[in-house]
Amino acid sequence: MSRIKTIETRDMQKSVKTGGCGECQTSCQSACKTSCGVANQKCENADK
Amino acid sequence: MVHCYKLNGYNIVLDTCSGSVHSVDEVAYDIISMYKSNTAEEITEYILKKYKDQPDVNADEVKECLGDIAELEKQGKLYSEDVYENLAIDFKNNSNVVKAMCLHVAHTCNLNCSYCFASQGKYQGDRALMSFEVGKQAFDFLIANSGTRKNLEVDFFGGEPLMNWDVVKQLVEYARQVEKQHNKNFRFTLTTNGVLLDDEIIDYLNKEMCNVVLSLDGRQSVHDHFRKYYNGKGSYEDIVPKFKRLVEKRGGKDYYMRGTFTHNNVDFTEDILHMADLGFKELSMEPVVCAPGDPYALTEADLPKLFEQYEKLAVEMIRRKKAGNGFTFYHYMIDLTEGPCIYKRITGCGSGTEYMAVTPWGELYPCHQFVGDPKYSLGDVWKGVTNKAAQDEFRSCNAYARPECKDCWAKLYCSGGCAANSYHATGKISGVYEYGCELFKKRMECAVMIKVAEAEE
Numbered sequence: 001m002s003r004i005k006t007i008e009t010r011d012m013q014k015s016v017k018t019g020g021c022g023e024c025q026t027s028c029q030s031a032c033k034t035s036c037g038v039a040n041q042k043c044e045n046a047d048k
Numbered sequence: 049m050v051h052c053y054k055l056n057g058y059n060i061v062l063d064t065c066s067g068s069v070h071s072v073d074e075v076a077y078d079i080i081s082m083y084k085s086n087t088a089e090e091i092t093e094y095i096l097k098k099y100k101d102q103p104d105v106n107a108d109e110v111k112e113c114l115g116d117i118a119e120l121e122k123q124g125k126l127y128s129e130d131v132y133e134n135l136a137i138d139f140k141n142n143s144n145v146v147k148a149m150c151l152h153v154a155h156t157c158n159l160n161c162s163y164c165f166a167s168q169g170k171y172q173g174d175r176a177l178m179s180f181e182v183g184k185q186a187f188d189f190l191i192a193n194s195g196t197r198k199n200l201e202v203d204f205f206g207g208e209p210l211m212n213w214d215v216v217k218q219l220v221e222y223a224r225q226v227e228k229q230h231n232k233n234f235r236f237t238l239t240t241n242g243v244l245l246d247d248e249i250i251d252y253l254n255k256e257m258c259n260v261v262l263s264l265d266g267r268q269s270v271h272d273h274f275r276k277y278y279n280g281k282g283s284y285e286d287i288v289p290k291f292k293r294l295v296e297k298r299g300g301k302d303y304y305m306r307g308t309f310t311h312n313n314v315d316f317t318e319d320i321l322h323m324a325d326l327g328f329k330e331l332s333m334e335p336v337v338c339a340p341g342d343p344y345a346l347t348e349a350d351l352p353k354l355f356e357q358y359e360k361l362a363v364e365m366i367r368r369k370k371a372g373n374g375f376t377f378y379h380y381m382i383d384l385t386e387g388p389c390i391y392k393r394i395t396g397c398g399s400g401t402e403y404m405a406v407t408p409w410g411e412l413y414p415c416h417q418f419v420g421d422p423k424y425s426l427g428d429v430w431k432g433v434t435n436k437a438a439q440d441e442f443r444s445c446n447a448y449a450r451p452e453c454k455d456c457w458a459k460l461y462c463s464g465g466c467a468a469n470s471y472h473a474t475g476k477i478s479g480v481y482e483y484g485c486e487l488f489k490k491r492m493e494c495a496v497m498i499k500v501a502e503a504e505e
Contacts, residue, residue: 001116003076003109006125007069007503009384012393012460013124017388022197024447026148026403027235028415029201029410031261031304031332031378033164035484036397036466039492040381041388044199 010043021045049125051457052081055497056363058504062496065456066128069384069492070120071500075105079113084127088114132460136182136446140401146193148201148398150405150416151186151219153178154212158243159493160278163310163344166338169207171420175213175409182429183219186406189429191230200227205405205416220256239306241275242287250294258302262291265307266319266333273312288326295328304378306332310344314353315442317361324368324375333379335487337417337472346483356492362494366501374477380495393447397462400426400442414442417468441477442467453479458489 020047027037049064059077061070062296072080082091082249092110099105120126155176157169169175182321185201194200202223216238223234238253239261240478253260264287265271272282295303305328309316316333323331335354338345346354361377368374389417404426412426412433413419423482427434445467447459465488 001119003073003113004116004120005071005503006120007068007071007384007500009069010387011133012065012067012390013128015389015391016135018263018456019335020391022143022145022147022391022402023199024388024392025199026201027397028150028399029203030150030259030333033239033261033306033308033416034071034308034337034466035469035488036335036462036464036489037379037488038388038392038463039461040378040383040495041391041392042383043386043388045389 019043019045049130049455049457050080052077053493055359055493056366056501058497058500060493060496060500061126061455063126063128065132065461066124066126067119067384068125068128068369069500070126071498071504075109076113077097077109080117080126080319081231082284083114083117090327097275107438110399117394124356126235132390132394132447136448137444139391140395140443140446143402144193144195145195145402146190146404147197147199148203148403149186149190150203150205150403150407151178151183151205152206152380152407152416152419153183153209153215153219154207155408156211157206157241157275158211159208159241159275159283161274161276163274163336163338163342165417166419171407173420174374178215178406180215180218180222180407182406182408182410183215184222185410185429187223187226189432191226191232192414193432196231198231199235200232201235201237202346203239205239208241208243209238210240210249213244217252239263241283242290243283245287245290245294247293248296250290253294254301260303261306261332262287262294262303263307264291264305264323264328265309266313266322268315270313270319270370271307274308275312284486287346292327302330303329304332307348307380308334308336310336310446311346312344312352314346314350315357316354317357317364320361320377321364324373330378331375331377335484337469339472348483351486354487358487358490358494362498379491380500382492382495382497384496384499390460393460396445396447397466399445399467400439402425414438415468417466445477449478452482456485457484458492461492462488 051062235258237259243261268284271284404418405413410429418424447464453459465478469481470479471477
């Protein structure tokens with residue numbers, strides 16, 4: 001693919017089966033307190 | 049759904065539902081933009097005409113690129129289907145777990161910042177300090193309602209939590225005593241204005257808090273404009289040396305230097321760079337939360353300037369990282385390979401369900417930004433959640449709850465946005481704070497661009 005470079009990303013579809021443990025940090029506990037961003041939280045599921 | 053944008057010389061294609069990111073050249077960018085609404089013949093004709101002066105762009109090349117796009121579509125990395133809507137509803141309905149608390153140990157403050165969303169720590173109510181007994185009951189409530197969750201989060205918040213320091217220490221000690229017997233792991237955060245920091249407090253925070261949030265608005269003139277003592281003196285000179293000492297002694301553990309920008313400093317990148325130049329490396333800067341009529345409220349006319357600032361910040365961060373003096377900006381942290389699963393991305397921040405705020409009197413609210421609003425009083429730490437109707441409103445918040453978000457490329461990055469921002473902007477938590485959406489989308493574009501830039505190196 002000479003014109004398209006795909007950056008490695010987590011497979012969202014696969015995470016339907018492997019995700020949902022709920023152990024990751026609640027987003028407002030880190031720094032923002034006034035907005036909602038979920039994409040910058042770390043995944044804590046060792047079995048993903 | 050795909051989102052195509054150009055930033056800092058990169059052509060970027062985000063595939064919303066798979067989370068895939070592609071860095072493409074101009075020809076592929078045009079083809080991807082046209083792919084779903086035009087035939088192969090129409091695309092080929094357009095591309096050959098547009099790029100007629102480029103000999104490498106011929107019919108075979110266009111055909112190859114169309115084939116690559118078809119292959120990515122087949123792999124689920126382009127134009128992937130949105131199949132997550134029902135997951136969000138089921139996931140939140142099936143969970144009654146509480147796992148995080150914003151513990152308001154002090155509804156009072158030693159600073160008198162006029163822009164404070166918590167009205168100088170009082171939250172439109174009386175000044176108060178939380179007793180150990182109330183805090184202990186809050187911890188017991190959290191443990192009892194946390195189900196199988198191991199990691200429990202408590203943010204000591206205010207007002208200024210260091211004004212109730214003895215109770216903070218007693219509560220940490222209590223949690224450390226009981227966490228093992230319940231197979232829990234308490235993670236503490238404390239948010240402070242820095243005024244009361246001393247060596248004893250710094251050492252304790254660095255030992256017990258997995259994160260500390262330090263409030264600094266940036267340049268001294270900007271910081272001191274709002275962050276003043278009751279006698280009118282700015283706090284910058286007092287707190288910066290204390291913050292430096294805390295971070296020096298922190299041993300690499302997490303912290304955030306967190307600021308607020310307003311209409312008065314739309315050039316907020318200068319404030320972030322000021323923090324970085326002071327030696328702080330974990331930085332956050334948030335738009336002010338206030339009524340639209342406040343003199344320091346961000347305006348529509350500010351928006352293009354703010355976009356420019358976010359882009360300038362991203363470019364400068366790339367430059368500094370290459371030069372060996374990089375820093376982190378909270379909103380540009382995005383881990384494309386090890387980031388959150390789809391459940392995290394669609395269920396939102398958890399306010400009112402897995403996350404609650406506790407007042408000094410033990411009342412429960414959906415989050416710190418709803419404290420003091422009787423409509424959203426959920427119950428208390430003794431009886432638990434009794435206002436089920438209010439909680440159900442929050443349970444229904446997710447990336448698919450708002451019709452306005454249906455076709456938004458960013459919905460799996462913001463998960464539908466902040467309920468408090470929606471409430472304050474529209475009067476309902478199911479509304480949309482469009483101004484915040486615009487800023488959020490720009491931040492995500494910048495965050496992904498930084499990742500693309502790193503991958504292209």
